[in-house]
Amino acid sequence: MNLQSVKYVKSKRGKTLISIDGYTFCAQSVIGMKTRWICSTHNNKRCRASLHTFDNEIVKMKNDHNH
Numbered sequence: 001m002n003l004q005s006v007k008y009v010k011s012k013r014g015k016t017l018i019s020i021d022g023y024t025f026c027a028q029s030v031i032g033m034k035t036r037w038i039c040s041t042h043n044n045k046r047c048r049a050s051l052h053t054f055d056n057e058i059v060k061m062k063n064d065h066n067h
């Protein structure tokens with residue numbers, strides 16, 4: 001997995017997003033140090049791509065977008 005293009009960015013509303021290859025992911029749930037992120041188009045395009053981070057490192061990723 002090439003993670004060189006992973007960037008943490010801030011949305012206009014001040015939320016933290018993860019940007020990978022032009023796709024952005026927003027935090028959906030946080031449990032302790034583990035965060036689940038879903039593609040930011042999840043709600044309007046029903047994209048199911050998601051990833052998990054633990055202590056700010058990506059531990060699991062399903063980078064499978066429908067757009």
Ligand SMILES: [Zn+2]
Nearest residue numbers: 039047049065
């Ligand atoms: Zn997507």
